[in-house]
Amino acid sequence: MAEHRTTRHQARAAAIRQIKDEARRQLREDGVHNLSLRGVARSMGFVSSAIYRYFPSRDELLTALIIDAYDALGEAAEQADDPGAPRAQRWARVCRAVRAWALANPAEYMLIYGSPIPGYQAPRDTVGPATRVAKVLTTIAEDAPDSPLSPTLAKQMTDTAAALDSPIAPGAMARVVRAWTQVSGMVSFELFGQFRGAIEPADEFFDAAVADLAEQVGLGS
Amino acid sequence: MAEHRTTRHQARAAAIRQIKDEARRQLREDGVHNLSLRGVARSMGFVSSAIYRYFPSRDELLTALIIDAYDALGEAAEQADDPGAPRAQRWARVCRAVRAWALANPAEYMLIYGSPIPGYQAPRDTVGPATRVAKVLTTIAEDAPDSPLSPTLAKQMTDTAAALDSPIAPGAMARVVRAWTQVSGMVSFELFGQFRGAIEPADEFFDAAVADLAEQVGLGS
DNA sequence: TCTCGTCAAGAGCACTGCTCTCGTAGACTC
DNA sequence: GAGTCTACGAGAGCAGTGCTCTTGACGAGA
Numbered sequence: 001m002a003e004h005r006t007t008r009h010q011a012r013a014a015a016i017r018q019i020k021d022e023a024r025r026q027l028r029e030d031g032v033h034n035l036s037l038r039g040v041a042r043s044m045g046f047v048s049s050a051i052y053r054y055f056p057s058r059d060e061l062l063t064a065l066i067i068d069a070y071d072a073l074g075e076a077a078e079q080a081d082d083p084g085a086p087r088a089q090r091w092a093r094v095c096r097a098v099r100a101w102a103l104a105n106p107a108e109y110m111l112i113y114g115s116p117i118p119g120y121q122a123p124r125d126t127v128g129p130a131t132r133v134a135k136v137l138t139t140i141a142e143d144a145p146d147s148p149l150s151p152t153l154a155k156q157m158t159d160t161a162a163a164l165d166s167p168i169a170p171g172a173m174a175r176v177v178r179a180w181t182q183v184s185g186m187v188s189f190e191l192f193g194q195f196r197g198a199i200e201p202a203d204e205f206f207d208a209a210v211a212d213l214a215e216q217v218g219l220g221s
Numbered sequence: 222m223a224e225h226r227t228t229r230h231q232a233r234a235a236a237i238r239q240i241k242d243e244a245r246r247q248l249r250e251d252g253v254h255n256l257s258l259r260g261v262a263r264s265m266g267f268v269s270s271a272i273y274r275y276f277p278s279r280d281e282l283l284t285a286l287i288i289d290a291y292d293a294l295g296e297a298a299e300q301a302d303d304p305g306a307p308r309a310q311r312w313a314r315v316c317r318a319v320r321a322w323a324l325a326n327p328a329e330y331m332l333i334y335g336s337p338i339p340g341y342q343a344p345r346d347t348v349g350p351a352t353r354v355a356k357v358l359t360t361i362a363e364d365a366p367d368s369p370l371s372p373t374l375a376k377q378m379t380d381t382a383a384a385l386d387s388p389i390a391p392g393a394m395a396r397v398v399r400a401w402t403q404v405s406g407m408v409s410f411e412l413f414g415q416f417r418g419a420i421e422p423a424d425e426f427f428d429a430a431v432a433d434l435a436e437q438v439g440l441g442s
Numbered sequence: 443t444c445t446c447g448t449c450a451a452g453a454g455c456a457c458t459g460c461t462c463t464c465g466t467a468g469a470c471t472c
Numbered sequence: 473g474a475g476t477c478t479a480c481g482a483g484a485g486c487a488g489t490g491c492t493c494t495t496g497a498c499g500a501g502a
Contacts, residue, residue, distance in 0.1 A: 032336070033254055110336040110337075113409075113413070113415075114335050114336025114413075115253070115331040115335025115336045115413065116331075116413055116414060130415075149429075150425055150429070152425050153425045153426060153429060156419065156420050156421075156425075156426065159419060160419045160420065163418075163419060174426070174429075177420070177426070178403065178407075178430050178433075181403055181406035181407045181410050181430075182399065182402055182403035182406055183406075184406050184409075184410070185402035185403055185404075185405050185406025185407075185409065186399075186402045186406075188334075188405075188406065188409065189402050189405070192334070192335075192336065192337055193337060194334075194351075197384075198377065198380060198381045198384060199377050199381065199398070200377075204371055204373050204374045204377075205374060205377065205395070205398070208370075208371070208374060208395075209399050209402075212399075216437075
């Protein structure tokens, strides 16, 4: 019976893909608060209500875009990693890939690392894709040495490592999380214009910081 | 009210203040994208068009709120600084004050450090207040030792220091900027829910990271 | 006192998210 | 192949939005 349904399913999948592509285009051009279902429908030759057959609400569309963005960024990070290279080099390559993806897809980066959409609750589906970048970075630092932590912090970091399914030591996990917040902070500052007029372009600033971070995490060659 | 003999100017200033207070309330409760001029007018007993006498557009209102937020955060940072204390301690206190302000005023923090409002161009007026926190941190690190930088980076950092009107060495400036991106990154992660379910509460994580940052910046006891 | 500028009010335009109903054409069942 | 079901797009409509324009009143300065 599934065989007979395929054409319908295919058409539906294609429509969903087309809607998301158009939504991404509008996101890029007009920003998230100017992304409207009516606009998407209009430029697809649909009537507005037809969109609701595929996405029951604007939030559902946003959720789909958010999951896609997490996946795309996660994939970029995974592809940039070369398990054969020295760990400090792997770290730097992945971080640069994250920044490159963010600069190439600013609207989608803001969607996932900018202010949360107000009134919007991220459903469970986003949790998995959201951790892909963290997983890559944690894997690279898996053999980094431990360092002392307070009991509370040690438990939080052990839990975090467990959630990422990694045998990394709690102390190393803490350093990875700290470093990741700085990487994300730098990318956000650059993207959100906090560096405007001062640190432009930010390539050297970012690369130098990332290299130092690798050392701080404990990936020294 | 019991106000009499108020000049036009005073009445106008009071109305503006009242509008901003109500707008902040709506911002806190419903998020930025649910902040509407009509809503503000309604809960003030105004008719919608009356608001436009005070703020010619929604963006103008947002700009006012953004400037106020930068100023409030800057003031919190400045008040937290105790010039008589050891520098590492000053650094930690200011960072903790920034986080505390952000946790107490999440909506306003997101307004200034979250995704830029699409289609909204920050006017010149926001530049001054925006630098107050950076200025406090830079002042604390003013005597930190220099470190080697590439020529490009050195120029950018010299310019940044000049913009902040500080005699800080370029290498120290670079470390301050890096550290500040991490502080902001941590606060953003916490506020935007990236730590959810893993690092909660984040007090110890933040305090430990900030203490290490002070050392990395070169504020060792 | 009189003029002028500021103010709130209200109607109105174009837009939004979302809901409902209604034919129809295609997918599945027998 | 005929018949049933259902997913689909069209269209109207509701309540809300930002913003504009006009109108009338009222208070402050000349």
